[in-house]
Amino acid sequence: MCIKYAMPGTYIPINYLPVAIIMLISSLIGLGALVVGLLVRPRRPYAQKLYPYESGNPPIGDPRVPFNVKFYIVAMLFVVFDVEAVFLYPWAVAYGQLGIFGFVEMMLFIVVLLVGYIYVWKKGAFNWE
Amino acid sequence: MNTEVGISLRDAIPFIPELVIICTGLIAMMLDLVVRKKGPVAAFVVFGTLVAGYAMCKLNGFNEPQSAFLNMFILDGYAGFFKLIFFINLILTVCISYRYMIIEKSSYGEYYSLLTFATAGMMVMASATDLITLYLGLELMALSTYILAGLMRNDRRSNEAALKYFFLGAFSSAFLLYGISLTYGMTGTTNLNEISATIQNLNIAGNPILFLGLIFIMTAFAFKIALAPFHMWAPDVYEGAPTSVTAFMSVGPKAAGFAVLGRVLFEAFGSMQVQWTNILIPLALLTMAVGSIVALSQTNIKRMLAYSSVAHASYMLLGVIAGTPAGLVSTINYLLIYTFMNIGAFAIVILLRSEGFQGQDLDDYRGLAKSNPLAAALMLVFMFSLTGIPPTAGFIGKFYVFMELINADKTYLAVIAVAFSAISAFFYLRVVMYMYMKDSDEPRTISCSPSMNVALAVTALMVIVLGIYPEPVLNYVKTVVFG
Numbered sequence: 001m002c003i004k005y006a007m008p009g010t011y012i013p014i015n016y017l018p019v020a021i022i023m024l025i026s027s028l029i030g031l032g033a034l035v036v037g038l039l040v041r042p043r044r045p046y047a048q049k050l051y052p053y054e055s056g057n058p059p060i061g062d063p064r065v066p067f068n069v070k071f072y073i074v075a076m077l078f079v080v081f082d083v084e085a086v087f088l089y090p091w092a093v094a095y096g097q098l099g100i101f102g103f104v105e106m107m108l109f110i111v112v113l114l115v116g117y118i119y120v121w122k123k124g125a126f127n128w129e
Numbered sequence: 130m131n132t133e134v135g136i137s138l139r140d141a142i143p144f145i146p147e148l149v150i151i152c153t154g155l156i157a158m159m160l161d162l163v164v165r166k167k168g169p170v171a172a173f174v175v176f177g178t179l180v181a182g183y184a185m186c187k188l189n190g191f192n193e194p195q196s197a198f199l200n201m202f203i204l205d206g207y208a209g210f211f212k213l214i215f216f217i218n219l220i221l222t223v224c225i226s227y228r229y230m231i232i233e234k235s236s237y238g239e240y241y242s243l244l245t246f247a248t249a250g251m252m253v254m255a256s257a258t259d260l261i262t263l264y265l266g267l268e269l270m271a272l273s274t275y276i277l278a279g280l281m282r283n284d285r286r287s288n289e290a291a292l293k294y295f296f297l298g299a300f301s302s303a304f305l306l307y308g309i310s311l312t313y314g315m316t317g318t319t320n321l322n323e324i325s326a327t328i329q330n331l332n333i334a335g336n337p338i339l340f341l342g343l344i345f346i347m348t349a350f351a352f353k354i355a356l357a358p359f360h361m362w363a364p365d366v367y368e369g370a371p372t373s374v375t376a377f378m379s380v381g382p383k384a385a386g387f388a389v390l391g392r393v394l395f396e397a398f399g400s401m402q403v404q405w406t407n408i409l410i411p412l413a414l415l416t417m418a419v420g421s422i423v424a425l426s427q428t429n430i431k432r433m434l435a436y437s438s439v440a441h442a443s444y445m446l447l448g449v450i451a452g453t454p455a456g457l458v459s460t461i462n463y464l465l466i467y468t469f470m471n472i473g474a475f476a477i478v479i480l481l482r483s484e485g486f487q488g489q490d491l492d493d494y495r496g497l498a499k500s501n502p503l504a505a506a507l508m509l510v511f512m513f514s515l516t517g518i519p520p521t522a523g524f525i526g527k528f529y530v531f532m533e534l535i536n537a538d539k540t541y542l543a544v545i546a547v548a549f550s551a552i553s554a555f556f557y558l559r560v561v562m563y564m565y566m567k568d569s570d571e572p573r574t575i576s577c578s579p580s581m582n583v584a585l586a587v588t589a590l591m592v593i594v595l596g597i598y599p600e601p602v603l604n605y606v607k608t609v610v611f612g
Contacts, residue, residue, distance in 0.1 A: 101140075104138060104141075112155065118162070119159070122162045123162075
């Protein structure tokens with residue numbers, strides 16, 4: 001890593017400078033849009049503007065209803081295999097460089113997930129009732 | 130083999146003990162789906178742990194440290210000895226819990242898998258030479274123990290324990306990550322050796338931001354070790370969790386916490402020793418005071434042992450405060466002794482639990498010497514050892530820690546620690562008093578099992594042997610840990 005020392009006892013992690021610049025620029029753009037809009041736009045408030053859908057029906061009831069907790073388990077199981085796919089893609093791309101080590105590692109990873117899959121299956125986590 | 134990546138299959142060699150333990154956990158999980166009774170699962174976990182221990186001794190990491198995975202992982206004597214403690218902890222816990230989990234109607238196969246996975250996490254912690262590996266091991270250990278604490282699904286207190294442990298554990302993980310990020314921000318690396326080198330090269334040992342990072346990292350470790358004022362979770366969690374899990378948690382995560390504390394403080398922040406000693410001394414004194422004094426008013430034996438484990442953490446910490454390799458050796462020696470005496474004491478608590486009888490109150494120990502003289506005698510040995518009365522091992526543990534403190538010119542700390550141990554004698558010996566000097570007319574059944582008998586025999590034997598003839602083990606720790 002390239003580290004530039006500004007003075008004794010401190011250093012600037014120069015690799016992160018682009019990140020800092022991007023953060024600065026993006027927040028400036030966001031803030032700028034809001035501020036410019038606030039200054040430029042005409043201000044004519046009326047009641048219909050406050051509706052969620054200005055030209056539709058007003059919504060009935062609260063959209064935040066409690067729903068079945070079983071969805072939670074399904075979502076959790078989904079995340080596991082989702083993450084597996086996320087790991088598989090870069091592995092497949094870099095397979096040539098990783099060689100046999102990468103192959104063994106990935107097989108271990110898949111086996112671990114497979115064991116978990118068999119486990120939840122046998123425990124009936126996929127049964128809705 | 131590939132030079133670009135820098136990791137090859139050879140890197141997996143020092144990692145074999147962990148691989149064996151993880152495979153044991155996975156196979157135990159599969160086995161649980163096939164067999165109805167949990168006996169084979171428990172037996173398999175013990176077998177797997179023995180294989181892992183054998184593999185670790187064969188690897189000979191004690192004599193020649195082997196590092197792997199781009200210096201993120203090391204198998205050396207220090208890590209190896211901690212792993213031995215974890216293996217002992219795992220095997221003894223499995224032995225004392227088989228019958229108990231059936232009585233609690235919580236005999237799930239997952240129990241044994243989770244114990245194994247938690248042990249794998251502790252092993253990674255002990256071997257971590259990079260803050261990221263350390264965090265990985267810590268989370269593996271912590272997530273497994275959260276579930277273990279809440280294993281008695283129909284018991285409100287067990288659920289409460291799991292939730293409390295989880296929330297506070299998540300907080301402490303956040304502290305750790307914040308500390309790691311500050312340290313990384315100041316040094317540009319997460320490798321312990323490189324952190325140490327950078328601190329020296331840049332001469333930033335006095336830098337306040339780096340110091341803040343160190344404080345955050347130590348806070349997270351203090352939480353895992355249950356040092357006051359970060360001990361508030363311990364009594365509730367220890368009381369609510371299944372007793373066997375309490376035994377496991379009071380030794381394993383504590384030992385793992387000391388493993389990482391020792392390595393991080395000595396290896397990465399060795400040049401900031403003055404600063405961290407100044408933090409640890411008040412922590413140790415406060416922990417001693419809280420552990421010994423609050424335990425006086427406890428009538429639930431699990432809560433009492435929880436506060437006792439808080440107090441013991443402070444005595445172990447004194448070895449780290451001494452700041453010398455010999456001091457660290459005395460801490461590790463204390464941890465080994467503590468493993469046997471603490472699991473032994475919890476084993477007796479489990480022994481008293483039978484169908485329809487909790488056996489957790491001090492009153493339940495009335496007249497135990499008449500109804501079950503052997504159980505009472507064993508409890509007597511463990512209580513004497515926890516107090517630190519010769520010829521039990523607890524005395525040897527305290528003796529060496531205090532000796533190293535005096536060698537390091539911190540005699541006043543040793544004096545205060547001795548005073549607090551004298552206070553703690555009250556609540557340990559009160560159990561003995563209840564067992565031997567009070568009468569009870571209600572009949573009592575104790576729940577023996579062959580594996581429990583083995584665990585009790587081993588713990589009691591080790592407590593006495595280490596108390597009478599500690600030299601070989603102590604020398605072994607010395608040579609193993611520091612060549």
